[in-house]
Amino acid sequence: LARLDKDHKPQPAMAEKWTVSEDGKTYTFTLRDSKWSNGNPVTAQDFEFALKRILDPNNAFPSAFLAYYIAGAEEYNTGKGNADAVLVKA
Template identity: 70%
Template sequence: MFKKSIALLVILLLVVGMLAGCGSQQSSNQNQNQQQQQQTQPKEKELVFAIGAEVPNLDAQKATDTYAIMVGNAVFEGLVRVYDGKVYPGMAEKWEVSEDKTTYTFHLRDAKWSDGSPVTAYDFEYAIKRLLDPNTASEYAFQGYYIVNGEEYNTGKITDPNQIGVKALDDKTLQIKLKVPTKYFESLLS
């Protein structure tokens, strides 16, 4: 009888152990599945960067360090995008270049700012003029020197920003006039 009791006790312990092991495995699998779902489901309007330093400035006209430029490129959309050295549409869905290669006319796609207001060609005109404004003191203002009167405005030779060769023709059309043809100009607009 004693041997039967021990055998039953051992069997009972094995069965309880197997059930407990299965339960914890199932619970562990459920936890892993939940974690995987949380990781694969995108969180709305959340962008996470793992960088080793603080981003000192996200002002597009004043950013100069690698981290700010990297984050800025991820959250701001230029007129064009550049991948592998090729230029693709960005905010501008299409554009024309004059025969003499000095006038660019960009046609913007429909887009909205985070507050729901439409992005317009006037926003791009403002941004380019702000880049060249001497009061902005942008270290990269020289990138706008290709534009008619860009350098002259930035260096104070002229004071009227309306003389700069950038103009919104309407909400969806931006025109930029260059001093001379500049082969890589489009890539600067990313």
């Protein structure tokens, strides 16, 4: 959705912009108009699916901890929660 520039500041990538709630707990991303190589549109549901797939303990992705800043992510990844409790919604 975003990438870090040379100064480690987030810059738009697949998201053209985003907003952060006043309490800093909710990020809302607006996606660029993008397509997969087969011509299908890239959707918010694709990102929700990907994040939850990374966190699925059955997949044992070593990078899953990078998503622990999302509420419910660590619990799901460590088997103490479920995918529905991961607070990423499309």
